[in-house]
Amino acid sequence: MGEKKHPSGTPSCCCCPEPSVIYQQHSHRHLCSTHFIRDVEERVVQGIENNAMIRPKDRIAVALSGGKDSTALLLLLAHQLKRWRDVSLVAVTVDEGIEGYRNETIKAAGQVAEKVGVEHHIISFQDLFGDSLDILLKGREEQACTVCGILRKKALSEAAKKNGATKIATGHNLDDEAQSVLMNVLRGDLMRLVRDSAADTSDCFLPRIKPLAEIPEKEIASYLFIKGMFLLLPECPYTRFALRGDVRSVLSGLEHRNPGTMLRLMESKKTIGKYLAGSSVSDPLRRCRQCGDPCSGDTCQVCRLRQSLGR
Ligand code: SF4
Numbered sequence: 001m002g003e004k005k006h007p008s009g010t011p012s013c014c015c016c017p018e019p020s021v022i023y024q025q026h027s028h029r030h031l032c033s034t035h036f037i038r039d040v041e042e043r044v045v046q047g048i049e050n051n052a053m054i055r056p057k058d059r060i061a062v063a064l065s066g067g068k069d070s071t072a073l074l075l076l077l078a079h080q081l082k083r084w085r086d087v088s089l090v091a092v093t094v095d096e097g098i099e100g101y102r103n104e105t106i107k108a109a110g111q112v113a114e115k116v117g118v119e120h121h122i123i124s125f126q127d128l129f130g131d132s133l134d135i136l137l138k139g140r141e142e143q144a145c146t147v148c149g150i151l152r153k154k155a156l157s158e159a160a161k162k163n164g165a166t167k168i169a170t171g172h173n174l175d176d177e178a179q180s181v182l183m184n185v186l187r188g189d190l191m192r193l194v195r196d197s198a199a200d201t202s203d204c205f206l207p208r209i210k211p212l213a214e215i216p217e218k219e220i221a222s223y224l225f226i227k228g229m230f231l232l233l234p235e236c237p238y239t240r241f242a243l244r245g246d247v248r249s250v251l252s253g254l255e256h257r258n259p260g261t262m263l264r265l266m267e268s269k270k271t272i273g274k275y276l277a278g279s280s281v282s283d284p285l286r287r288c289r290q291c292g293d294p295c296s297g298d299t300c301q302v303c304r305l306r307q308s309l310g311r
């Protein structure tokens with residue numbers, strides 16, 4: 001059957017006579033802006049409900065970098081908040097101290113938090129670890145994303161706890177999640193693959209939730225664009241060292257030629273997680289000998305990293 005055409009010549013929305021603004025590859029549907037926004041919001045809410053991510057009385061710290069994923073996450077949670085009883089939000093931004101990049105995204109984060117009326121707090125590497133990321137990385141720039149990722153996780157936990165949060169919500173989208181699965185498999189890191197599968201735990205004190213984990217990156221960008229909230233921001237100068245780049249381009253090529261690849265990868269992760277739960281690769285978390293934070297070995301990643309950085 002041929003697709004319906006709007007008088008303008010573009011395909012019509014599958015739910016109404018309006019012209020479509022997006023073709024959703026995974027559902028094979030054309031959608032207008034109203035139905036697309038509704039569809040994204042419903043899928044996010046459904047994902048939250050199905051995975052019991054939010055419970056009554058939760059105070060959720062939204063990790064708000066100011067980039068598109070975290071902006072979409074905050075908008076969405078703030079708009080849908082009345083669905084959940086006695087749940088509150090607080091936005092937390094980590095200032096790693098990256099010259100020529102972070103200042104602009106912090107400004108954008110402040111604006112979006114103000115727009116949706118959510119309290120906003122900033123925590124910096126300088127205050128927490130004594131130096132900015134730029135200084136910590138001198139001479140080891142190629143390790144930027146590893147160092148940044150470990151310290152940012154710790155900073156987020158600290159800020160969330162300080163602000164009375166019961167959970168941390170991050171803006172990881174389907175592309176990010178699928179890339180992580182593939183990276184863990186390629187590294188042979190089944191332990192992390194299993195650990196990431198456990199919805200409510202990670203190597204931090206507070207449970208983490210990822211409400212956008214089933215939404216493709218392209219749809220998040222379109223969501224913000226339609227809402228008039230899409231901003232072009234500078235890119236982190238260390239992106240060029242990110243290993244993720246190769247995996248990203250392989251996966252997006254595969255997704256383009258075989259729509260649904262990323263969703264199927266996420267299904268595989270769940271299945272592997274189920275089979276390996278309780279086996280020796282999914283050892284329970286222990287406590288770090290130095291700081292007491294939960295970790296998988298004797299010493300947590302942050303303490304090991306601080307030692308290797310001579311701090
Ligand atoms: Fe940190 Fe790497 Fe992301 Fe830059 S690209 S913010 S260094 S994780």
Ligand code: ZN
Nearest residue numbers: 013016032035
């Ligand atoms: Zn429509």
